[in-house]
Amino acid sequence: MLLFGHLLRHNLPTSAYDCCSLYLRSEDHLVLEARAEVLQKLSRYEEAHRDAELVTRLRPLWPKGYYRKGVILSSLGQYEEALLSFSVCAALENNADRVKNDFVKTLQKFLSPSKVVTSKRTPLAPWWLNNYNSQESTQKCGEDEIIDIFNKTAISNFPSFENKKLQLLLEKIFQEVERIKKGGICGHAPILVCDRVDPEDFECVLCCRTLWKPVTTPCGHTYCSLCLDRCLDYSPNCPLCMTSLSQYLCTSEKLVTEFLITALNTTLPEEYTSRLNSHLLETVCNGSIVRCDVDEGTVPVFVCTTGFPAVSCPLFVFEPRYRLMIRRAVESNGGRFGIAACVQQINGIKRYAEYGTLLQIKDWVLMNDGCSILSTVGMRRFKVMSRDERDGYDTSQVQYIVDDPIPQQSLQGNAKNIFGYL
Numbered sequence: 512m513l514l515f516g517h518l519l520r521h522n523l524p525t526s527a528y529d530c531c532s533l534y535l536r537s538e539d540h541l542v543l544e545a546r547a548e549v550l551q552k553l554s555r556y557e558e559a560h561r562d563a564e565l566v567t568r569l570r571p572l573w574p575k576g577y578y579r580k581g582v583i584l585s586s587l588g589q590y591e592e593a594l595l596s597f598s599v600c601a602a603l604e605n606n607a608d609r610v611k612n613d614f615v616k617t618l619q620k621f622l623s624p625s626k627v628v629t630s631k632r633t634p635l636a637p638w639w640l641n642n643y644n645s646q647e648s649t650q651k652c653g654e655d656e657i658i659d660i661f662n663k664t665a666i667s668n669f670p671s672f673e674n675k676k677l678q679l680l681l682e683k684i685f686q687e688v689e690r691i692k693k694g695g696i697c698g699h700a701p702i703l704v705c706d707r708v709d710p711e712d713f714e715c716v717l718c719c720r721t722l723w724k725p726v727t728t729p730c731g732h733t734y735c736s737l738c739l740d741r742c743l744d745y746s747p748n749c750p751l752c753m754t755s756l757s758q759y760l761c762t763s764e765k766l767v768t769e770f771l772i773t774a775l776n777t778t779l780p781e782e783y784t785s786r787l788n789s790h791l792l793e794t795v796c797n798g799s800i801v802r803c804d805v806d807e808g809t810v811p812v813f814v815c816t817t818g819f820p821a822v823s824c825p826l827f828v829f830e831p832r833y834r835l836m837i838r839r840a841v842e843s844n845g846g847r848f849g850i851a852a853c854v855q856q857i858n859g860i861k862r863y864a865e866y867g868t869l870l871q872i873k874d875w876v877l878m879n880d881g882c883s884i885l886s887t888v889g890m891r892r893f894k895v896m897s898r899d900e901r902d903g904y905d906t907s908q909v910q911y912i913v914d915d916p917i918p919q920q921s922l923q924g925n926a927k928n929i930f931g932y933l
Contacts, residue, residue: 744831818868832903
């Protein structure tokens with residue numbers, strides 16, 4: 512592109528065209544825009560217009576593409592469409608001064624097609640080559656500024672013009688600008704070449720698989736949400752740049768990066784579906800929902816103390832294995848897990864009691880260092896039938912205990928005794 516600019520500055524458009532064709536790729540908007548400029552200087556306006564149209568399709572939010580399109584349309588005599596392109600350029604760039612000169616000259620031709628009006632102003636270079644250091648030039652212009660330009664420049668130079676024609680043009684311009692503001696994009700949808708998408712660009716650097724529920728950290732790195740949580744269980748810093756992620760740790764709901772999910776669904780649908788299936792399989796392997804309305808089941812066990820049904824049990828969770836267990840309990844186990852007292856330690860391995868209690872999480876407070884405070888309440892007691900381990904924490908196949916009901920007479924007698932003590 513440096514060679515192209517050198518050839519164009521020395522008035523060698525044919526050589527510049529050959530230079531563009533040498534580096535041209537169908538989706539390279541920079542080379543396409545440069546070739547459109549060369550074709551315009553060679554008076555090959557139709558070909559230049561095709562390149563400019565393709566540029567606006569490839570980069571629908573690039574103001575320079577609309578500027579080039581407007582200049583070419585003006586050369587073709589399509590003044591109304593040229594004014595529309597200049598207006599879109601001004602709206603995207605948010606600075607009408609940068610296209611004002613070309614806009615006014617095209618507006619003069621549009622209002623007076625029967626005679627050519629020569630502007631007394633010195634022709635300006637394209638806006639992207641100028642340095643706008645003055646305070647006036649750097650002011651941001653909106654629709655009111657565009658109207659003011661019409662009143663002070665174009666209309667004042669033409670004492671007689673077709674009011675209806677100008678009114679229709681203004682309405683069309685503002686409709687187009689408003690559509691850009693509301694829709695977020697303008698023109699046609701960009702061209703997507705799926706064959707050129709590299710699946711490795713969408714891989715998590717931690718698990719080396721396609722991103723699943725991608726989250727982007729404040730430092731700009733993207734990981735699978737589950738992979739990042741596992742890393743943060745051991746260190747509160749970004750795995751790549753070691754930036755502190757304390758604010759991220761204290762957020763229970765991690766916002767996924769919607770753009771990446773859309774990009775994966777659009778460009779790599781097969782890989783993303785395969786990743787979804789593997790995630791569902793892993794979720795099943797990590798444990799099904801813990802139910803308390805059955806006689807037995809598999810329960811993750813928090814080895815700590817003794818819990819009791821209907822009694823609150825606050826817990827402080829700081830060990831990495833239990834952080835993982837609590838996250839899984841919240842996400843897939845209905846917020847339930849078991850608790851049992853540590854009764855002995857053999858060869859550095861803690862053994863827990865034969866009986867425990869199923870807890871229900873009522874509140875979960877995350878702290879900046881990744882630790883958490885749980886508010887739980889006991890639900891049912893259980894007996895441990897077999898013991899196992901998953902990812903560092905204990906699991907048990909349990910049989911729930913059904914307590915014998917207390918006779919009504921005993922309840923009344925105990926109540927009287929309690930009141931008697933009071």
